[in-house]
Amino acid sequence: PSEEDPSEEDPSEEDPSEEDPSEEDPSEGVNEATNDVGGELAIKLDDKTKNNNEETNEVGSVVIENQKPEGGLMGYFAGMLISILTFAFFVARDVGNLAGSRVATGYYSKSEKSEKADLYEEAEQLWADGAYIESIDLLRNYIEKYPGEYHARQRIAEIYENDLASYRAAALEYESILTMELPPKRWGWAAIHLCNLYSGKLGETEKALDLLRRVADECADTTPGQKARDRLAKIDAM
Template identity: 40%
Template sequence: MKRSVRIALFAILLVLACVFGGSFYSRYARIMNENPTSVTTSAEEVRVPDYDKATPQNRIYAHMMMFGAAFFFSVVALGLLTAHELSQWVAAKTVKVLFNEEGEGLRDPEYERAEQVWANGDPLEAIRLLREYLRKDPRAQFAALRIAELYEKDLQNPLAAILEYEEVLKHRLPPEQWGWTAIHLCNLYNHNDKADQVVALLRRIVTEYGQTAAAAKARKRLLQIDPTFVEEPPETEPEPEPDHAVPAKVAESPPPVSHLPPGFRPKKT
């Protein structure tokens, strides 16, 4: 789901929750005002409303319950969307802080300086600082991913972002990280009319990282592009033949008849 769609959905749910909540409260207050509670000492003074009759008060009560249910479901949906976005944000921050090729190391002040420069509105300078940081520690591929992200989102330069993501995929990454980075690169290829690269990279994901979740998505995309797509089984090396083949059993021929005197054997040639 695109970021703009998520923001619009969040705003719609927030507005609906406010509308339904306000409608519920106004009808609740109206019912309470029309039926003030008072201390009664006799059962005869207690009036039980007849909800079977279609009176205006009953209609207000029905509307109150309807708006209350709508408010409840709107708040639940808003909470689920907020929890999803928060979990995605935390996961992205965790990957950026902890991820590199070996799964080691934390960000240092040099990286934080580049992020601060970006926050101040200078993405080009941030990219320069990130490249310097990456030259000192080539394993810190989270910095390379950040460079690609800045080209894509801040500078609106998808071609430069494609080149950066292609360089990232040349490094040894965890399978899931490599797969999802490749899926994102396929999306950029697709938006820039590079259909051949999309198919080739999707096939590579399926072939080299077939057990990952990214490979499952790649298979679906390939089936959408080509309904006749069939995944090729991995190549298996032929079994080596034994050093000494075992010949089939042959019938033993009888020994030749000897005409030598007893005690003498034929001379070996």
């Protein structure tokens, strides 16, 4: 019989050292399970962290929203207070300026009246001392400073007529008075005085009659007008 070659192997026999690739290592399943659990835990932790962050953000936004109106309200009141104080400052300044202006105006007005009275009294004192010409000169200075003063002109006419017996000068003063804008009654009395000078001391009867007729017409509703009509009636009756 033929001898078998021991080097030849049966191809049907398998090497026990070779492993079936289809078989899985049990440690790999454990690792995968561990990884899955870790991943789920990590995801859950991330979700919790996100939720916590979202809650923190929500709480922070609520706090900020609650703080914003309070801060805005404080700013509004602060601005209003500043506006009120500024307005009060300007009002106080304007009132102070107005009060100061009125005080100054009153002071100057009082000073002017005092100076006016003092000047007239000085002229009267000169007249009382017998200084008639000096009194007239001071009265003329008074008229230059206060041109609308009727009494100063009348006083000059009286001094000329009564103290200096200068009837023509007195008549000229009365004529200047009649050129002023005066109330009818005052104008009529000045005209009556001038009529007396014309008809008496100056002997100018025609001038006196013409002026009497003018007084009777222009001052009809006054006492001088009535007096002028009465005198004209007496003259006509003669």
